[in-house]
Amino acid sequence: MLTVDFDRLGLQAGDRVLDMGCGAGRHAFEMYRRGADVIAFDMDVEELENVRNLFVAMKEAGEVPEGAEADVKEGDALSLPFADGEFDRVVAAEVLEHIPADIQAIQELVRVLRPGGTLAVSVPRWLPEVINWKLSDDYHNVEGGHIRIYTDKELTDKISKAGLTFTGKDYAHGLHSPYWWIKCAVGVNNDDHPLAKAYHKLLVWEIMKQPKVLQLAGKVLDPMIGKSMVLYFTKPLSA
Template identity: 80%
Template sequence: MLTVDFDRLGLQPGERVLDMGCGAGRHAFEMYRRGADVIAFDQDADELSGVRELFVAMQEAGEVPDGAEADVKEGDALALPFADGEFDRVVAAEVLEHIPADLQAIDELVRVLRPGGTLAVTVPRWFPELVCWKLSDDYHNTPGGHIRIYSDKELIGKVTNAGLVFEGKDHAHGLHTPYWWLKCAVGVKNDDHPLVRAYHRLLVWDIMKRPRATRAAEAVLDPLVGKSMVLYFRKPDAG
């Protein structure tokens, strides 16, 4: 389930790309399939172990173009272990809302992006996220959980103040918003609730099959209640 549009990001085969806060690796895998030189970065060693294993499996299965490379790196988002301007493209998907020092993390994302390169940042969208917070304290009051709700104006301002140019905005996962509202209403850990189980089956079916009906539904729902906000930025050329 992808949140970032890599065509809009401008990703090309052979480019060096960073998936900062990669988690289970969903965006890193897609960039690898597209022939990029991928670094999947996270602070969770267990997650990175699984990502590395799947990178190897993808290569052995012939799912990636010749010459594409992928590796993992463990570390701190506030002190990325990479050189200035090292990456052509950077993705930070659903991570900034977890980081107390988000301005420092944004500065690091900007630092490692080359002049002319592009950045995609995704965070939970303000209204769907606000409803979740109102319905359930357990939704966000967990170790490592969400600590803030971004408006588009706030996050665009923070990134542009760090030196990037705003290129555009999108929303994604409109079908997922009612699911999370339902979970918050009945208890975020109550996965056995019949309505939660039924909706989860629908989402899994949609992810696996991508039927025309649900694609049409998301086209309507994404602009209205898309769970994620996706922002695209460009670093000005050195000249």
């Protein structure tokens, strides 16, 4: 389930790319399939080991183009262990809402991006996230949980002030917002609730089979109630 549009990001085979806060690796895997030189970065060592294992399995199965490379790196988003301008593309999907010092994290993302390179950042969209917070404290009051809700203006302003040029935005996962509203209403850990179970089956169907009816529903719902907001930026050549 991808949030970032890699065509819009400008990803090309051979690009050196950073997936900052990669989690389980969904975006890193897709960039690897597209022939990029990928670094999956996170602070969760166990997650990174799983990502590394799948990188190896993908290569052995012939799922990646000749010359594509992928590796993992553990560390802190506030002090990225990379050189200035090292990456052609940088992705930070659903990460900044977890980081108290978000401006410092943004500055690091900008630092490691080369002049002319592109950045994609996704965070939970304001309205769906506000509804979740109002329905349930347990949704966000957990260790490592969401600590802020961004408006598009706030996040665009923070990244622009760090030196990048805003190029556009998308919304994604419109079918997923109602699921989380249901979860927050019945209890975020109440996976056995009939309504939550039924909607979860719908989402699994969407992800695994991609039926046309749900693809169409997603296109209609994404701009209205898409759970994620995705912002795209370019680093000026003069940077």
